[in-house]
Amino acid sequence: MSEFEDIPGTYLFDKDRCHDGYQFNMFCMSLVKPKNRQAFRSDEASYMDKWSLTESQRRSVLERDWLGMIKAGGNIYYTSKIAATDGRSFQFVAAAMSGVPEEEYRSMMMAGGRPVEGNRSKREAD
């Protein structure tokens, strides 16, 4: 296991993720244009046909499975453009990825954030 893979809940955007996620992230990138956001909103599935996406990439978008998008090669700065299109904040997406209600996530942040203790290494976390 690489030292980066040993960090829990973290998907470093490395060569493999960039390679596997290229089409997917470029689809996300297209949403910086108002015209494209509109086209995506009116028919998400057919809008995505313009890119060769994998089944899991398509599914993650249609279901707004924010963690699934990352696991399928999405980069957070690109998938956040889907969130912006939906009118959602980074904080909404972060809460969804970490699997807690937004209010609970927000309270955790107000209390100083997620502690690094216990979150450094998968071995440590076991």
Add this chain to the structure above:
Amino acid sequence: MARVVAGLATSHVPAIGAAMDLGRTKEPYWKPLFDGYEPARKWLADLNPDVIIIVYNDHGSAFSLEVIPTFAIGVAEKFLPADEGWGPRPVPAVHGHPGLAWHLAESLILNEFDMTIVNEMTVDHGLTVPLSIACGEQKNWPCPVIPLSVNVVQYPPPTGKRCFDLGRAIRKSVKTYDKDLKVVVFGTGGMSHQLHGERAGLINSKFDKNFLADLTRNPQRLIELPHIEYVREAGAEGIEMVMWLVMRGALDENAVEIYQHYHVPASNTATGLMILENQPLTV
């Protein structure tokens, strides 16, 4: 002769820009953060620089994954705020300084920093939020700005040492520009934060405070920090802090700390701000 007189490092969290754009800075959630920016704004207004070089990263705005420049410098007359998915920020256009920017591009490349030269680009929150933080709400930004972007999105970003050395090359290059200009260098991004995965929301104030403490007096420790250390200790997106080292490298070894401010949280992020000044020349 142009010279770097000071440096400012700050986080560039998009939510900070949004809080200003939506007029929410007096709300209890935001007030302590913005109160801490007041002295920095006063300091910058008093200093009244001729040019600001902003070291920042693009977040899939001007660049995408199509082309990923490790270091890029904007040489245009003008840079418009980018649409990042919710429309461009309602802030003024950024005016460049083609004269100094082209001089830097030439000089840096001849000093073996292979810069990408950008004639046309938009600027996203990575650049506009630091301007908002340091200048407040403005009809026009107070001076020309040279955007210098660093890839920190695609692994691997440049090493801390490379960033620091780029700063030193900037310092040297600015000195060989024949106009009398007061230049301030901004390093932006950080501090600890992770935006993705189940570990999103990670904050490590101890790491951040040690980073703030060593930036002025012991940058050598920070220059040697490997990427894994940032990712593990300060969160995957906390690696942006390598850009603070460009600013540090652009200042003199004996630069002095003028101000610092640290606050948790802004959205998902620990925010820091630090000001360094070079000692006045004693002739």
